[in-house]
Amino acid sequence: MDTPSEVLHRVFGYDSFRPGQQEIIDQVVAGGDALVLMPTGGGKSLCYQIPALVRPGVGVVISPLIALMQDQVDALRALGVRAGFLNSTQDFDERQLVEAEFLAGELDLLYLAPERLRVEATTRLLAKGEISVFAIDEAHCVAQWGHDFRPDYLALSELRERWPEVPRIALTATATPATHAEISSRLGLDQARHFVAGFDRPNIHYRITPKAEPKKQLLEFLRTEHPGDSGIVYCLSRSSVEKIAEFLVEHGIAAVPYHAGLDARTRAAHQARFLREDGLIVVATIAFGMGIDKPDVRFVAHLDLPKSVEGYYQETGRAGRDGLPATAWMAYGLQDVIQHRRLAMEGDDAHRRRQVMHLDAMLALCETAGCRRVMLLDYFGQQGAEPCGNCDTCQSPPETWDGTVAAQKVLSAVFRLAKERRQKFGVGQIVDILLGKTTAKVLQHGHDSLTVFGVGTELGNQEWHSVVRQLLAQGLLAVESDYGALVLTDASGEVLRGRHEVLLRRDTLRPPRTRGTSGTGSGSGSGSGKSRQAVELPAEAAPLFERLRAWRATVAKEQGVPAYVIFHDATLREIATRRPATTAELSTVNGVGENKLAKYGDQVLEVLTTDPT
Numbered sequence: 001m002d003t004p005s006e007v008l009h010r011v012f013g014y015d016s017f018r019p020g021q022q023e024i025i026d027q028v029v030a031g032g033d034a035l036v037l038m039p040t041g042g043g044k045s046l047c048y049q050i051p052a053l054v055r056p057g058v059g060v061v062i063s064p065l066i067a068l069m070q071d072q073v074d075a076l077r078a079l080g081v082r083a084g085f086l087n088s089t090q091d092f093d094e095r096q097l098v099e100a101e102f103l104a105g106e107l108d109l110l111y112l113a114p115e116r117l118r119v120e121a122t123t124r125l126l127a128k129g130e131i132s133v134f135a136i137d138e139a140h141c142v143a144q145w146g147h148d149f150r151p152d153y154l155a156l157s158e159l160r161e162r163w164p165e166v167p168r169i170a171l172t173a174t175a176t177p178a179t180h181a182e183i184s185s186r187l188g189l190d191q192a193r194h195f196v197a198g199f200d201r202p203n204i205h206y207r208i209t210p211k212a213e214p215k216k217q218l219l220e221f222l223r224t225e226h227p228g229d230s231g232i233v234y235c236l237s238r239s240s241v242e243k244i245a246e247f248l249v250e251h252g253i254a255a256v257p258y259h260a261g262l263d264a265r266t267r268a269a270h271q272a273r274f275l276r277e278d279g280l281i282v283v284a285t286i287a288f289g290m291g292i293d294k295p296d297v298r299f300v301a302h303l304d305l306p307k308s309v310e311g312y313y314q315e316t317g318r319a320g321r322d323g324l325p326a327t328a329w330m331a332y333g334l335q336d337v338i339q340h341r342r343l344a345m346e347g348d349d350a351h352r353r354r355q356v357m358h359l360d361a362m363l364a365l366c367e368t369a370g371c372r373r374v375m376l377l378d379y380f381g382q383q384g385a386e387p388c389g390n391c392d393t394c395q396s397p398p399e400t401w402d403g404t405v406a407a408q409k410v411l412s413a414v415f416r417l418a419k420e421r422r423q424k425f426g427v428g429q430i431v432d433i434l435l436g437k438t439t440a441k442v443l444q445h446g447h448d449s450l451t452v453f454g455v456g457t458e459l460g461n462q463e464w465h466s467v468v469r470q471l472l473a474q475g476l477l478a479v480e481s482d483y484g485a486l487v488l489t490d491a492s493g494e495v496l497r498g499r500h501e502v503l504l505r506r507d508t509l510r511p512p513r514t515r516g517t518s519g520t521g522s523g524s525g526s527g528s529g530k531s532r533q534a535v536e537l538p539a540e541a542a543p544l545f546e547r548l549r550a551w552r553a554t555v556a557k558e559q560g561v562p563a564y565v566i567f568h569d570a571t572l573r574e575i576a577t578r579r580p581a582t583t584a585e586l587s588t589v590n591g592v593g594e595n596k597l598a599k600y601g602d603q604v605l606e607v608l609t610t611d612p613t
């Protein structure tokens, strides 16, 4: 029997475990249960795949991500692991084949959709074979309060009664303690050891930039920092998804839309292209992403504000699963705040309170002058982290200024206008009044005679918008739900009376330099356990890396599998940098296991020795 580390080297071609993996694997290999909380990209799969390979019998993986099973199984088969799946997408013959393999002991891993377990035939089948471990992936699906609650998952509590001697491991990236407790009780995991990995994603660079001309900003971001990279651009509405995707294509960038309004075939086709092709961008509503297991998503961009920090972290977490540098970029502006403040007013009281709480946390993250990562980790209960050095606010700390007087000007303008009962005014009018502009609308309403008219010429139009945005974000100003007019809040009075000092940050549109400084070294050694060694690509290795990518694309196409199933970017980077000359040298590259060496070793060495000129 191989030890877990031997399997790690031989099958997966990796030289060391990621934080947490070894302890979890040891627990399960020894026959114990485990409840694993690990961020996306933390490396959960190995935690059950290795025990399944080390222990006798078949590892049964229960996963709701049916659309991904084929890819998961392909990726395992490429490693020489005997894997199969059973779900509703297969016809009778295909299922029969997998069942026969299972019974003949020819499988190491069997992926099952949860609803399969409710079919008597499936449990009878499982009873006839030997099972090494049950892995319950996306385990938050058992939680009533989880947004993707699945009744099918409740049936999983029976696994313990039927197979008391088979270890069970439940895995999730969902962080809240309530969910955690619910998973444990619903799955009967009271004997399980709990493993909570740190939530940091050190290779992700966080940046939130003021929104001025979002399309132009996005284009600039893509062209300067992520040319030719795969990524996701999130928008709030279907129509903006369509528009942005078109806009990118017009500018020569490969992009496809994805939203719930597209028919299922188109959606599936676009998702499949994203998984398979190098360098494709998906522009999507939040409907896209659940179970996007693509390791080389290099950026996640938000053109609209997410509803909560949970949502933001989950969406941005889809970037950089392979541990290489990735960017979480967001453009955020006044209209986002107004729109979300209005949306948050909808529904019943309890709903509103929750929405407002979520929104406030999200806005605080956007407006903070401190380290974004510290704030994120703090939000998820990991207090006391050091400033990371790999976010925009760390790299160019925003200037703050005493905005008390400016705030008072805005608030008193709002107060004066509020006296005009029949009329509602938005931000534009307030700013025009402060700047002393005699627009038609100002004159029509006689606003040029207000005492606040023209008192704000020390700031420009943009700057006043920034002030209003920050007042809204801080709850010192509110928006009315029906017209979106600005109104005072209870806290406004304190500012007007000079009892509350208002600290504001100065917006800078100049993007901080990031590429090159981010990535490898980012925050490593700060003690949150990161052993991921991202391989920086030296300029002279770039052409070779591109040749290897081209070779990989051809092979992937021939086999009809995603490119990363052949080799990850990280592996190709290391090959391009180290230029191994022999099979033995090649085998020491991270991600080159026994099977892939045998299959592709010669081809890779040939790419290395062929002179392209």
Ligand code: ADP
Binding pocket: 014, 015, 016, 017, 018, 021, 038, 039, 040, 041, 042, 043, 044, 045, 046, 293, 295, 321, 322, 323, 568
């Ligand atoms: P999760 O399911 O937690 O989101 P995965 O299991 O998909 O994460 O792993 C994320 C990526 O990290 C995968 O591409 C995987 O191959 C890689 N990986 C996992 N463990 C290791 C390791 N010990 N060394 C190198 N790469 C690893």
Ligand code: ZN
Binding pocket: 370, 371, 372, 373, 374, 387, 388, 389, 390, 391, 392, 393, 394
């Ligand atoms: Zn930081």
